[in-house]
Amino acid sequence: MKPDQIAARLTPFLERETGGPVSIANVRTMTGGATREAWSLDATVHEGDTPRELGLVLLIFRPGGQRAFSAHDEFRLLAATRAAGAPVPKPMFVGEEALGRPFYMMERLSGETIGRRLVREERFAEARRALPVQLAEALAAIHRVPLDGRDALDFLPRPEPGKPVVASELERLETMYRQITVEPHPAFEIAFRWLAERQPTSTDVALVHGDFRIGNVMVGEEGLRAVLDWELAHAGDPYEDLGWLCVRSWRFGVDHLPMGGIARREELFDAYARASGRPVDPDVVRFWEVYGNLRWGVFTLVQVRSFLEGLSQSVELASIGRRTAETEWELLNLIEGKGF
Amino acid sequence: MQDRPTIYELLRSVERFLRDDVVPATDGRRQFLARVAANAIGLVERELQGEAEHAAREWAGLDALLGEEPMPGGRDALADAVRVRNDALCARIRAGEYDAASAARTALLAHVRAVVRDKLLVTNRAYLEADGDLG
Numbered sequence: 001m002k003p004d005q006i007a008a009r010l011t012p013f014l015e016r017e018t019g020g021p022v023s024i025a026n027v028r029t030m031t032g033g034a035t036r037e038a039w040s041l042d043a044t045v046h047e048g049d050t051p052r053e054l055g056l057v058l059l060i061f062r063p064g065g066q067r068a069f070s071a072h073d074e075f076r077l078l079a080a081t082r083a084a085g086a087p088v089p090k091p092m093f094v095g096e097e098a099l100g101r102p103f104y105m106m107e108r109l110s111g112e113t114i115g116r117r118l119v120r121e122e123r124f125a126e127a128r129r130a131l132p133v134q135l136a137e138a139l140a141a142i143h144r145v146p147l148d149g150r151d152a153l154d155f156l157p158r159p160e161p162g163k164p165v166v167a168s169e170l171e172r173l174e175t176m177y178r179q180i181t182v183e184p185h186p187a188f189e190i191a192f193r194w195l196a197e198r199q200p201t202s203t204d205v206a207l208v209h210g211d212f213r214i215g216n217v218m219v220g221e222e223g224l225r226a227v228l229d230w231e232l233a234h235a236g237d238p239y240e241d242l243g244w245l246c247v248r249s250w251r252f253g254v255d256h257l258p259m260g261g262i263a264r265r266e267e268l269f270d271a272y273a274r275a276s277g278r279p280v281d282p283d284v285v286r287f288w289e290v291y292g293n294l295r296w297g298v299f300t301l302v303q304v305r306s307f308l309e310g311l312s313q314s315v316e317l318a319s320i321g322r323r324t325a326e327t328e329w330e331l332l333n334l335i336e337g338k339g340f
Numbered sequence: 341m342q343d344r345p346t347i348y349e350l351l352r353s354v355e356r357f358l359r360d361d362v363v364p365a366t367d368g369r370r371q372f373l374a375r376v377a378a379n380a381i382g383l384v385e386r387e388l389q390g391e392a393e394h395a396a397r398e399w400a401g402l403d404a405l406l407g408e409e410p411m412p413g414g415r416d417a418l419a420d421a422v423r424v425r426n427d428a429l430c431a432r433i434r435a436g437e438y439d440a441a442s443a444a445r446t447a448l449l450a451h452v453r454a455v456v457r458d459k460l461l462v463t464n465r466a467y468l469e470a471d472g473d474l475g
Contacts, residue, residue, distance in 0.1 A: 031369065184426035186452045189433040197439065255470045315377045320385060325459035326467055332453050333471070 001099070003027035005057070006039060013098035020046030031234055036061050037232065040108060059102040060101050067231065071102035072079070073155040077230055078106065080153060081207070085225050086141035104285050111218035111225045114272070118214055121262035130223035132222035132263040135212075135245065137272035138227055143206040143238040143276060145188060149213040158235040159205065165237045177298045180305055187328035191294045194335050200284045208236040209289040213250040242272060242280070243288025247296055248330045266318075297327030350383055355381040385461045394458040397421060401451035403446075405429060 007024040012304030013023040023044045028040040034147075039058040044244030069077075071094060078091040094104040118124050147153055159168035174192055181188075211288050214326050218226040246258045246265055254261030259268045269280040306312045332338075347355070358378035366374055395418055399411045402425045412421050429448075432438065438445045460467050468474045 057462050097355060099414060184414055184430045186433060186448075187456060189430045190438070190449070190452065193433060193436070193439055253466065253470070315380060316372055319376050320384075322459075322463040325456055325463055327469075328452075328456045329460055330466060332449065332456065336449060338471075 001037075001060070002040075002152055003029075006041070006099070007313075009098050010041075010043075013042055014045060014093065017041060017093050018045040018047075020048075021106070022238075024048075030057070033251075035067050038236060056105045058103060058105050060099060060103040061106055063101065068157050068234065069155045071096070071104045073153075074230055075104045077153060077233060080145050081227075081230075082193075084145045086138050086145075087224060088101075088166045089202045089226050090205060097162045099131070102323055109218055109226050111220045113218050113228065115213075115215040115250060115316070118254045119254045124219065124301070127219050127221055127223045128262045131219070132156060132259060132267040133271045133275075134224035135217070135260075136268055138217075138224060138243075138276040139209070139241050139272060140225070140276035140278075142209055142212075142241070143278075145207040147207060147235055153235075154208065154237045156194065156207070156233060164199070165202055165205055166287075169236055169240065170195055170199065173295055174293070174296060176302070180298065180301050182301075182305075185297075185324070186322065187331055188294060188297060192336065195287065195291055195294070198287055200237075200281075200287055202237045202239065202284070204238060204278075205235050206238040208234055208240050210234055210236075210241070211244070212241045212264070213245055213247070215250060215251065237288070238276075238278065239280070239284050239289045241293070242268060242285045243290075244292040244295075246285070246289045249296055249326065256316040271283070284332075290331065293327050293330045293334065297324055297331070300324045300327065347388060351381055351385045355385070374401055390458065390462055393457075394462075395422070397458060398455050400421060402426070402429065405447060405451060 004027070009025050010021050011024055013228070014024070025042045025044075027039060027041045030040050030107060037060040042055050043054045043056055045054060046052070047239075059071070059074075061067070071117040075091045078088050082090065083089045089106040089109055092105045092107060096102045112118055112124070118127070145153070147156070151328040159165040159174075162172075163171075170192075175227055177188065209227065209230065211229050212227065216227070218231040219227060245260055245268065248255065248258075251257065251261035257263055265282070265285070267284065269285065272278070273280045289317075300320050300323050300328050304319055307314065307321065342373065353362055355378050358381065360423050362374040363371055365376065368380070396411070399418075399422065404424060406428060409421075409425075432447070440447045455469065459475065465474065
């Protein structure tokens with residue numbers, strides 16, 4: 001879709017939604033993912049006679065693609081996490097007919113998301129001091145979101161009924177791996193065995209963000225502004241999010257600070273225990289960190305598949321195929337007790 | 341035999357063009373992709389240099405774990421044979437043969453680590469450097 005088409009189609013949609021005249025300007029493409037297009041736009045809406053400027057992000061869901069839930073579901077998810085006190089962009093409008101494809105709009109926030117900058121640049125030094133507690137508090141809020149009852153988030157992937165939450169996640173990951181891999185990976189086989197033998201006996205099921213890491217949060221010089229990228233959210237073990245945050249790839253080279261290249265693990269554990277009231281057993285998070293490195297390894301295989309199958313010629317996707325070895329290396333470190 | 345420049349000299353010239361000319365002349369996403377492309381060229385160069393040695397090491401490691409077999413000549417035949425042997429190794433791991441602490445498990449971990457290390461020497465030496473594993 002072209003910028004002027006988007007503006008032309010969204011203007012009557014927003015006029016219906018807001019009950020007043022609307023003008024749209026500055027429609028620009030942002031970096032989109034494989035499953036959605038992202039646009040930035042400014043809308044002037046009216047409350048009575050008073051004009052109001054809205055800076056918006058428009059997410060248009062591409063047809064096909066692997067996706068657990070719809071634009072409408074994701075809109076509800078953002079509203080629910082915001083209501084629980086997590087810093088999340090405010091969801092504003094949701095629709096389908098206006099653009100011929102499902103979409104939603106949320107408030108546009110400013111800040112930095114590029115991990116390489118966040119872990120290194122001097123201007124984020126204060127943010128790095130604040131982030132461990134802020135990220136822990138955001139996670140605690142996300143994990144408090146009610147999954148059932150009124151406004152149930154019943155569209156989320158959940159553990160299989162009657163199956164322990166950890167076993168469900170492991171099985172899902174292994175199934176994905178077996179479907180997607182074109183080559184044998186002994187390191188991954190070793191990791192699957194290691195994990196299978198050490199499953200924590202968790203029973204607690206909460207809203208898990210599923211991709212909570214440096215790179216998927218928006219940060220200002222003062223600290224955390226918003227948690228983004230919700231497409232991997234699911235009902236699962238809350239400690240999964242803590243382990244994922246410590247996966248080596250999200251340290252952007254600052255490896256002596258395992259929590260996202262900005263803090264020690266213990267800072268996260270203490271702050272999360274205080275914010276959530278849930279005790280943190282380091283062995284349980286260690287399990288999820290190993291799981292997380294394996295999961296990222298499987299995701300690199302997923303991403304390179306679209307290159308191997310000729311769906312994309314992107315040199316970036318092609319190169320991701322050669323990042324699998326990084327996760328194999330880190331898994332061996334962790335399994336042999338060298339990474340903790 | 342082809343005339344000079346050698347494969348390495350050609351690759352280096354393409355890499356230098358991407359890094360010194362294309363990267364500074366672009367911005368945003370295109371600049372990022374130009375850098376990724378330059379890195380990919382550097383990777384190919386290191387792979388060509390290390391290929392024979394890395395393949396021999398992987399084959400010898402598989403021999404030690406699975407029993408000796410003659411190593412096939414030719415790049416494609418070798419790649420196929422390594423895949424078949426790794427499939428066999430993976431099947432053993434899945435069957436639980438290496439679960440318990442044992443000499444076999446130690447040998448398995450050392451072999452897999454050596455193979456992954458060789459892959460990283462080609463794709464991301466910084467990982468090894470950070471872990472003090474560059475020797």
